[in-house]
Amino acid sequence: MWYVYILKSLGKDFTYIGSTNDLKRRLKEHNEGMSQSTKHYLPFELVMYVALPEEKQVRELEKYFKTGSGAAILKKRFLQTKL
Numbered sequence: 001m002w003y004v005y006i007l008k009s010l011g012k013d014f015t016y017i018g019s020t021n022d023l024k025r026r027l028k029e030h031n032e033g034m035s036q037s038t039k040h041y042l043p044f045e046l047v048m049y050v051a052l053p054e055e056k057q058v059r060e061l062e063k064y065f066k067t068g069s070g071a072a073i074l075k076k077r078f079l080q081t082k083l
Contacts, residue, residue: 002058
């Protein structure tokens with residue numbers, strides 16, 4: 001399975017959208033500061049994820065969630081927070 005995931009910083013106003021085929025490993029990497037794009041916003045909690053069988057589907061969904069309309073859908077329907 002492949003996953004699109006949403007992380008929320010516990011210390012700052014920051015939300016991150018990513019994708020992976022190993023959700024536990026990836027969350028651990030984020031919380032250990034191994035990701036350049038998130039290391040300044042530690043620690044993180046996993047807010048949401050979507051599991052799909054194909055990598056291509058996940059990459060397309062991740063890309064969509066990073067657009068204005070995708071972020072609006074996430075905020076309105078799932079997160080109830082700022083992206």
